[in-house]
Amino acid sequence: MAGRINDEDIAAVRERSRIDDVVGSYVALRNAGGGSLKGLCPFHDEKTPSFTVTPARGFFYCFGCGEGGDVITFLQKQQNLSFTEAVQVLADRSGIVLRVEDDGGPTQAPGMRRRVMEANEAAQAFFAAQLESAEAVEARRFLHGRGFDREISLRFGIGYAPRHGGALRQTLRAQGFSDEVLQTAGLTRQGGRDFFVGRVLWPIRDSAQAVLGFGARRLYDDDRMPAKYLNTPETPVYKKSQVLYGLDLARREIGRKAQAVIVEGYTDVMAAHLAGVETAVASCGTAFGDDHARLLQRLMGTHDGLHGEVIFTFDGDKAGQAAALKVFKGDQNFIAQTYVAVEPSGLDPCDLRLQHGDAAVRELVARRIPLYRFVMANIAKSYDLDRADGRLGAAREGAELLSSIRDQSLVSQYLRELSAVLGMDVDEVRREASRARHRSPEPDHGADDAPRPDPAWPNPNDPGLRLxxxxxxxxxxxxxxxxxxxxxxEAEDFSHPAYAAVFRLIAEVPWGEAWTDRLRAAAPSDLVRQLMVALVVEPLLREADETYALQHSSRLKLARVTRQIADLKSRLQRTDPVKDPSGHRAQFAQLTELEMRRKQLLSVGLS
Structure with missing residues (x-):
């Protein structure tokens, strides 16, 4: 979905989507007392239930793996959806029509997005049925020639657009779709002619399996559109820079394996999945770009940049080398490690499967090499390494490459590899890399923009932190x-930085309607957000009242004063009253004040 969903509609989705109903569709829940439900966590393997749902507060939390959030978060994690996709799925489930504002544009007409999606689904059914028609013999011949029989075509939802330029419009108009909807969906052109005519089609779906648009291949020499491939134009739901073909099939495996394999075409995606490479996707009518990279980053769910992998399949020719260099320039968009799977014969995955079988496709992916290594090897090929100036030029270009590697633990290894490839002393190459790093401008981060480091997650069973x-x-x-x-x-009353961070969040967000939702939105980090959710879900020891709350706050302050007294006594012991009489007196006076404060706190009805 393009644009921004109206905030009131998001609130309505949360309100009308009972978390126990949604979670109960995936997890068997049982009553755990205190208004909580328990079940086996769907996000990690466990034998003893540690997954807790509190319907009254609208949250879930797993005390085994730490996953937690609200009903939207659950659907995101369970189905590997974006926030927007999860909201839309829940809205459809609840019968809510979302109002969407286009970026920089007016609000879409209420219900238009739903009608566009419905029209796309109807069109997909029409195209799939047409593939069985007598006219579609050329389309079936094309598919069969690439190793795809009828069963496979049905599995991937492949269809055929008739040569009659108004067949789709006539069918969908009879089903109640207006010309406005059909044109908005990119299914017809101005004047009413079908957008796709005489082509084999692939449905392009989002990770929630909704049809966003279509990709079509030319079949006939007299096709009025000379382009070999034609895609749905930009619509309210189809943005070519933000969609990937095969995402509906690959999303679960991408999330489970933290791996994505990028191929170049629709038939390559099909061949890869049929061969057992179930993380394969392809861009649609445009080069792989930054938005695609961010989409995969979200789906893989990696956080530290050292886990997960994005694998690009390239030919070993000059075009493949140029494509690899282009990918490398955008490599900083990935938080996973980036690899290249090179097929020396130049065959794409579809032809590779046809000529050598499924195992050859799997082996192609298994032979992946780091993108940096592939690019370095090609840099070396572009210089005359028999000449000293050629070796130095290659070292300098390679050093520029190495200076941008995220994982600094790999730099030394790659330096040795580069020096071996160039036949140079590793120290000389290392000096060039050092010069390259000094030449590279440092990113300008103001003090206010510096990221707050996440405090370590506190042990929930630590008796010293129980209070x-x-x-x-x-x-x-x-x-x-x-x-x-x-x-x-005060935040200083908490000895653990994570608990102090949660209290600062509580103190900063005024209590009121939808308070926990606003707390989650304002959390400074994922760790604080997840810890807050855990504390919301975790049962209380007893029914709370003002006296119970006062006891806890007084004990918390008492614990802080006790720590301060211990620290001050330690300093007093190290202070010589003869050499530093004024310092000793000041510390003693402070100790006396703290002891009085301690007695006051002890008298506040603690039991």
Whole structure:
């Protein structure tokens, strides 16, 4: 979906999508008492249920793997969907018509997106049925020649657009679709002629398996459109820079394996999946770009840049080398490691499968090599390594390449490889790499833009931190038992940085309607957001009231004062009263004040 969903509609989706109903569609839940439900986590293997759902608060949390969130988050993780896709699925389930604002444009007419999607689904059914017609013999011959029989064609939803330029329009108009909807969906042109005529078609779906548009291949020499491949034009739901063919088939495996294999065409995607490479996708009518990279980054779900892999299939010829260099220039968009699978014979995956079988396609992917290594080898080929100036030129170009590698642990290894390829001393190549790093401009990050480091995740079973955890649970689950200043609790009262970060979030977001949703939206990091959700879901030890909350806040302050007293006593022992009498007196006075504060806190009805 292009554009931004109206905030009120998102709130309505959350309100009308009961989390226990949605989660219950995927997980068997049982009553766990205290208004909670439990089941086996769908996100990791476990034998003892640790996955908890609290319908009253609209959250889930797994105490085994740490996954948590609301009903939208659950569907995102379970089905590997984007936020927008998950909202749309839930909206369709609840009968909510979403209002969508185009970027920089007016709000779409209510219901138009749904009608476009419905028209696409109807068109896909029409095209698939036409593939069985007598006229489609050329399309079937084309598919058979590439190793795809009727069963395979049905599996991938392949269709045929009749040569009659109004067949689709006539059929869909009879089903109640207006010309406005058909033209908005890119199914007809101005004047009413069908957009696709006399071509074999592939449906292009999003990760929620909704048909966004189509890709079509030319079959006849007298085709009025000379382009070999033709794609749906830009529509409210189809943006070619943001879609990948095969995503509906590959999304689960991409998320499970943290791997994506990028091939060049529709038949290559089919061949790869049939051969067992179930993470294969392809761009549609445009080069693989930044938006595609970000889409795969989200689907793979990796976070540290050292896990997961994106594998591009290229020929070993000059065109393949140029494509690899182009990918490398955009490689910083990936948080996974980037690889190249090179087929020396020049066969694409479809032809490779036809000539050598499924195993050859799997072996192509298995022979992947790091993108950096592939590019370095091709840099070396472009210089005369028999000459000293040629070797130095290659070293300098290769050093520029190495200076941008994310994983610095690989730099030394690649330096040795580059020096071996060039026949140079590794120290000389290392000096060139050092010069390249100094030449590269450092990114300008202002102090306000510096990312806040995530504090370490606290052990929920640490008895020394139990009070801090229980106090935050009370604040999140029973905020009305505290006064407006949270009983004067401060972030410094928490000894663990993660708990302190959660309290700062609580203190910064005013309590009120949809408070937990606003807390999640304002969280400074994924760790704080997930920890907050865990504390919302985790059961309280007893029913809370104002006295119970006051006891916790007083104990929390008492613990802080006790830590301060211990630290001050330690400093006093190290301070010589003869050599530093003023410092010793000041510390002693501070200790006396802290002891008085400790007695006051002890008297606040603690039991």
């Amino acid at each position: 801090e955890r229980d106090t935050l649970k009370l604040m999140l689950q029973c905020p009305m038992t505290f006064d407006e200043a949270w009983n004067a609790v």
